[in-house]
Amino acid sequence: MSSVIDEVPRPSEKSGFGSFESSTPRSLIGGLSAAAAWSMVAALTAFWPDKLESDWAYTGSFAIACGVLAVALALAAFAGVRFVAFRRLQRLSPWLFALALFFVAWEAVTAKLGLLPLPFFPPPQAILEVAIDDWGRLAEGIFASARLLATGYFIGATVGFVTGVAIGWSRLAGYWIHPVLRFIGPLPATAWLPLAFFVFPSSFSASIFLIALATGFPVTVLTWSGVACVKSAYYDIARTLGATQRFLVFKVAIPAALPHVFVGLFMGLGNSFAVLVVAEMLGVKAGLGWYLQWAQGWAAYANMYAALLLMALLCSGLITLLFRLRDRLLSWQKGLVRW
Amino acid sequence: MVAAIASDHAVRGSTLTLREVSHRFNFEGQPLPVLDRINLQVGRGEFVALLGPSGCGKSTLLRLVAGLDTPTAGSLLTEGRKIEAPDPSRVVVFQDPTLYPWRTVWSNVALGLEARGLLRTHRGRIEDALRLVGLTGFANAYPHQLSGGMAQRAALARALVNDPKLLILDEPLGQLDSLTRITMQAELVSLWQRSSFTALLVTHDVEEALLLAGRVVVLSDRPARIKAEVVNSQPYPRHRGDPHFVELRREVFEHLGLDEAW
Numbered sequence: 070m071s072s073v074i075d076e077v078p079r080p081s082e083k084s085g086f087g088s089f090e091s092s093t094p095r096s097l098i099g100g101l102s103a104a105a106a107w108s109m110v111a112a113l114t115a116f117w118p119d120k121l122e123s124d125w126a127y128t129g130s131f132a133i134a135c136g137v138l139a140v141a142l143a144l145a146a147f148a149g150v151r152f153v154a155f156r157r158l159q160r161l162s163p164w165l166f167a168l169a170l171f172f173v174a175w176e177a178v179t180a181k182l183g184l185l186p187l188p189f190f191p192p193p194q195a196i197l198e199v200a201i202d203d204w205g206r207l208a209e210g211i212f213a214s215a216r217l218l219a220t221g222y223f224i225g226a227t228v229g230f231v232t233g234v235a236i237g238w239s240r241l242a243g244y245w246i247h248p249v250l251r252f253i254g255p256l257p258a259t260a261w262l263p264l265a266f267f268v269f270p271s272s273f274s275a276s277i278f279l280i281a282l283a284t285g286f287p288v289t290v291l292t293w294s295g296v297a298c299v300k301s302a303y304y305d306i307a308r309t310l311g312a313t314q315r316f317l318v319f320k321v322a323i324p325a326a327l328p329h330v331f332v333g334l335f336m337g338l339g340n341s342f343a344v345l346v347v348a349e350m351l352g353v354k355a356g357l358g359w360y361l362q363w364a365q366g367w368a369a370y371a372n373m374y375a376a377l378l379l380m381a382l383l384c385s386g387l388i389t390l391l392f393r394l395r396d397r398l399l400s401w402q403k404g405l406v407r408w
Numbered sequence: 409m410v411a412a413i414a415s416d417h418a419v420r421g422s423t424l425t426l427r428e429v430s431h432r433f434n435f436e437g438q439p440l441p442v443l444d445r446i447n448l449q450v451g452r453g454e455f456v457a458l459l460g461p462s463g464c465g466k467s468t469l470l471r472l473v474a475g476l477d478t479p480t481a482g483s484l485l486t487e488g489r490k491i492e493a494p495d496p497s498r499v500v501v502f503q504d505p506t507l508y509p510w511r512t513v514w515s516n517v518a519l520g521l522e523a524r525g526l527l528r529t530h531r532g533r534i535e536d537a538l539r540l541v542g543l544t545g546f547a548n549a550y551p552h553q554l555s556g557g558m559a560q561r562a563a564l565a566r567a568l569v570n571d572p573k574l575l576i577l578d579e580p581l582g583q584l585d586s587l588t589r590i591t592m593q594a595e596l597v598s599l600w601q602r603s604s605f606t607a608l609l610v611t612h613d614v615e616e617a618l619l620l621a622g623r624v625v626v627l628s629d630r631p632a633r634i635k636a637e638v639v640n641s642q643p644y645p646r647h648r649g650d651p652h653f654v655e656l657r658r659e660v661f662e663h664l665g666l667d668e669a670w
Contacts, residue, residue, distance in 0.1 A: 302506045309474050310520035310570060311496035320522070324510045401510045401550045 099162035100146025106169030107139035114176055114194070120183040127201070128180065131194035135172070188370045195371035196378075203372060206360065211379060213355035214345060217273065218387075221280025222341050226334055229285035233292025233333070237326070238318055250289060258283035258344045266352050276348035283344040284337035288330070295329025296322050328402060331395045338391060342384050357383070420453035421606030422487050422497065422573035424473065429482035430631075431468055441631040442468050445482070448625065448634070455600055455607040457617035459660065460627030466610040469632070470578050473608060474500045486574065496520055499572040503579040505563035507551040513538070513562050514547040520570040537565040540599065557588035564596075568603065575600075577609040581616065593619055597644050614660050618653065619646050626663040636663040 115132035119125055142165065149155040172193060178184040180192035200207070235242040236250070258279045269275035299322050307321050349358025357380045364372035431443040442465035450456050458466050471477045472484055475494040484491040486498065499520070507516045517534050521527045538544050541561040551559060560580060567575060577596075581589045597620055600607050611617050617624045624638045638660050640646075646653060 300506070302502065302504065303508065305471075305474075305476055305500070306502070306506050306566075307519065307523060308476065308494040309496070309498065309500050310523050310566075311494070312523040316523050321508070324508070327510070399510075401552070 096149055096156055096159035096162070097146050099166075100142060100149060100159050103162045103165035103169065104139045104143035104146060106166050106173075107135050107142060110169050110172045110176065111135035111139060113173055113181075117177075117181050119180045123180065123183070125180055125192060125194045125198075127194040127198045130201075131197050134197065188368050191371040191374070196375050199369075199371045199375040203375075207357075207375065207379060210355065210357040210360040210376065211383060213353075213359075214349065214357045214380075214383065217276055217349070217353065217356060218280060218341060218345050221277040221345075222284050222338065224277065225281030225284030225341070226288050226337060228281065229288030229333065229337065230292050230330065232285070233289040233330075234296055234318065234323065234326075236289070237293045237296025238322060250286075254286040254290070258286075258340070259347050262347065262351060272348075272352035272354070276345070276353050279348055280341045280344050283340035287336035287340065288333040291329045291333030291336070292326060295326025295333075298329065299325040328399060331391075331399065334391060335388070338388060346380070420604045423452055424448070424450040424574060424606065424608065425485040425488075426473075427483050427485070429469070429472065429479045429484060431465070431472065431477075432480045433468075443472075443479070444631040444633045446632065446634060450606060450608065453604055453606055454623065455609070455621045457609045457611060457621035457624045458627060459611060459614065459617045459624050459664075460632060461629055461664070462612050464627050464630050465632040466612075466627060467578055470500065470576050470608070470610050473574075474498055474576055476500075496524060496570045497572055498574040498576060499567040499570055500576040500578060501560075501563055501567050501580045503582045505551075505556075505559040507554075507559055507562055507566075509551050512548050512550055513543060513554070516551070516562055517565045517569050519566055533569050533571075534565075537569040540568060541565045541595070557584050557592065560584060560592065564599075568599070571603075572605050574606045574608065577607060579611055580609075582611075582613075589616075594645060596620060601644065614657055614664070615648060618656055618660065619648070624660060626660060638663070 111132045114128060114135060119128060145155050145158050146162075149159050175193055179190055180194065232246060232250075236246050237243075261279060261282065262275075265275035265279055266272055269278060303321050303325060304317055307317055312321070345356070346358040346361075349356040350362045353359060357376050360376045361373055361380075364370070364376060426446050426448040429443055429446040430441070433440045433442055446469065448456075458469065460466050468477070472479050473491065475491045475498065478492070491498075507513075508519070511519075514534060515522075517537055518527055521530050521533065535544070535547075538547060541564050543558065543561050543565060546554065546558065546562075551562070554562065560583070564580070580596075581592050584592060593616060596607075600620075607621075609617065609620060618638075618640050622640060624640065625634055626636045626638065627633065628635045638656060640653075640656055642650070642652060
């Protein structure tokens, strides 16, 4: 039976997306198509006149930026024939091509044809304008958000980790902390918002508390379950080899629980983003969340999109960072999910 | 290299005495007796095998000897002192190698030294132990990269590095394929001969018990009682086809009540 199955021809490994990386002429074609698509964005922006009575100051600059990108992509495509390092870039070609099409459509329905209502749907050059004219305030926003998030997250993750280990390890700690955790933990951190803003001396410290709370709950629960799940044989081994309680906690329980802890840290990070934005919108007078709210107040939707874009970059960057840390610490695990 | 491991202890192994040891578990509210008045005397450097059907309570007995559990009745003594807690002089090698997956082979073997704060002074022993079990080239490998036999060798090295006076072997070769098993049986004997510890082996494999041990203690079904003792004074290495060996094997099967089936 099995030999019959083995003889059935298999689809070639070469087919599918793998081929974008492998064969040189194909990668060249891919890279050049992406470059062509971006030069189309540039040409369209530059030579198709904007809709009458609109005054987009940065239409020319946007066209130039797209043109520069197109030239860069073309050069990279040719360099890819020679240098392997550039060939890796070619994997992105399909995406760059699709993105160019998206920009063509966006440019067409906003600045050129005016099909979408203003001010809600500004053209890409309006966002470029925000980036150039208002970068100072945006940078301040990123800095403020990052500081608030980092402080709150760090406190929450630390307290959550320590609490989780305590509950998982000590029966006494479990007895006293577990009911509190069960009762208060599931409550969304944002529900504390009105209370936090008058209990704490500043909206900054109140927000730190809320972010720490949102982070702490999943970290606690998953650390606890990680410690509780450690195989009892691991402890038996260590005990017969003369391990102290301290050794059992720090060298057996905690390393064994780390995969769970990272799931908790990941969930906590997601929660902390949500709380950060709400806290900034409702109380803190700084940060990207505040900028979003402020831009909306002025009906400056281009600013809002710019801030959203930056926020997405910040969040995604932080998640990537967390995964890098995990990959480094848990390199001993088989079959890690790559982010 | 053997000398490096054994040098600190000139004494050959430790003695072990079991006096009227009984043990019960609570199973769904019902008391479940597993051991019934076990009496056993193991001399210095002796190799004793406990043989019995699976689930008869052999492993429970080993946990008591290791000090991981305390018996419901009776007492266990080593060197005349009561066993009340685990001690690095009595090391267990379990059926499952239970290496820590987050540690390399080297730091798994280092575990006992590290736990007792001896890592700095006795570092060299880890290399010795790895060489003893033939894992020198795998010091930096992670457990998931090892085969079953290699993992069990690493577990053995982790035990030997502590220079145990009593090595407790809980079916250590039970999960290995039959070829690796035969090799490892020979290796266990030569390790025991060179390192001079007392060895207590639990197994349900009659041949294995007779190949390795000087004395085979046959246990009954649960609750385990000692049914018989078979002494094998043949020199090592022993051969499975030797007429005397075959005769002893038949005798042990008879004690287990399996002579007709076999």
